[in-house]
Amino acid sequence: xxxxxxxxxxxxxxGFAAVGLDTFPVSDSEGATRQLHTLxxxxxxxxxxxxxxxxxxxxxxxxxxxxxxxxxIQIPGVSGNTGAGVENVKKTVEQAVGSDILFGGN
Amino acid sequence: MAATQVNPTRMELTRLKKKLKTxxxxxxxxxxxxxxxxxxFLDLVRENMELRMKVEAGIKNAxxxxxxxxAGMSEQTLHTxxxxxKQEIYLECDKKNVMSVDIPVFEYRTKTADANDIYSYGFAxxxxxxxxxVKSLADILPDMLKLSETxxxxxxxxxxxxxxxxxxxxxxxxxxxxTEQNIRxxxxxxxxxxxxxxxxxxxxxxxxxxxxxxKAQ
Numbered sequence: 001x002x003x004x005x006x007x008x009x010x011x012x013x014x015g016f017a018a019v020g021l022d023t024f025p026v027s028d029s030e031g032a033t034r035q036l037h038t039l040x041x042x043x044x045x046x047x048x049x050x051x052x053x054x055x056x057x058x059x060x061x062x063x064x065x066x067x068x069x070x071x072x073i074q075i076p077g078v079s080g081n082t083g084a085g086v087e088n089v090k091k092t093v094e095q096a097v098g099s100d101i102l103f104g105g106n
Numbered sequence: 107m108a109a110t111q112v113n114p115t116r117m118e119l120t121r122l123k124k125k126l127k128t129x130x131x132x133x134x135x136x137x138x139x140x141x142x143x144x145x146x147f148l149d150l151v152r153e154n155m156e157l158r159m160k161v162e163a164g165i166k167n168a169x170x171x172x173x174x175x176x177a178g179m180s181e182q183t184l185h186t187x188x189x190x191x192k193q194e195i196y197l198e199c200d201k202k203n204v205m206s207v208d209i210p211v212f213e214y215r216t217k218t219a220d221a222n223d224i225y226s227y228g229f230a231x232x233x234x235x236x237x238x239x240v241k242s243l244a245d246i247l248p249d250m251l252k253l254s255e256t257x258x259x260x261x262x263x264x265x266x267x268x269x270x271x272x273x274x275x276x277x278x279x280x281x282x283x284x285t286e287q288n289i290r291x292x293x294x295x296x297x298x299x300x301x302x303x304x305x306x307x308x309x310x311x312x313x314x315x316x317x318x319x320x321k322a323q
Contacts, residue, residue, distance in 0.1 A: 001198075003196060004195055004251075014172075015240065018191055018193070018225070018244075019191075020195035020216060021195060046197065048250070065265070076166060077169075078169045081162055085158055089151065089260070092151065092260050092261055093264070096151075102151065
């Protein structure tokens with residue numbers, strides 16, 4: 001049985017607890033890294049990370065990019081949308097096609 | 107000239123011809139795989155982008171609602187209200203094979219069937235803004251899960267496409283031309299050997315004939 005985790009600063013994620021996701025408030029990137037690895041090993045197959053935090057621990061997130069689980073998905077935090085999530089999608093297109101042919105215009 | 111040293115023997119020639127055949131066949135198959143993967147990837151990534159836009163807008167909206175809710179009551183009340191959630195979500199993880207790439211399939215189950223269990227608090231001390239906020243988040247949740255599924259699939263497929271593309275290019279631009287060149291080199295060398303043998307035999311024949319002629323005189 002797998003579960004879903006939400007990782008980020010407390011203000012951005014406390015609401016997710018109500019709908020049944022497991023929230024793990026972290027503030028510093030070191031704690032976040034440790035938490036991320038613990039979660040990945042403990043049956044969390046989807047981990048939502050706030051964009052702001054993800055930008056600080058991108059190297060750690062990169063390590064899971066080729067494995068099937070966990071799926072680490074960036075979500076905007078309370079401080080606003082940094083566009084990192086969209087940027088990521090564009091990057092996958094670039095990786096696959098060679099250049100961004102789909103969303104380059106907007 | 108061949109880049110690598112090859113033995114100009116018939117055995118080597120047969121081996122190289124077999125290798126070329128395999129390489130051409132592999133190249134065709136990999137190219138087909140790449141094209142099909144690309145087609146599916148482009149569909150998937152478009153869906154991914156749409157979902158992401160939707161989810162980001164939804165979360166932004168939910169965050170706004172939470173800020174409003176927070177403004178309407180004390181922080182302690184808010185924290186207490188959300189401290190012990192009633193609802194829990196479990197995931198069933200499966201995988202689907204698309205062109206030899208395993209992509210995840212998530213199916214979620216809630217702990218309790220009652221949709222109202224997202225409100226884990228009594229309504230006495232909290233404002234109705236909080237109800238709205240929690241509701242807006244619960245509404246976006248199915249899309250969030252769908253997003254995680256497609257986004258992960260896109261990432262996995264992108265790396266597979268990259269790998270396949272490299273293989274196709276390596277076969278097309280390195281392995282196949284090199285093997286062809288080696289085959290040409292060996293064929294030419296063997297032909298040359300054959301010619302020189304023939305000439306030698308002709309020469310020997312001439313010499314022998316001359317010897318016979320001399321003896322006859």
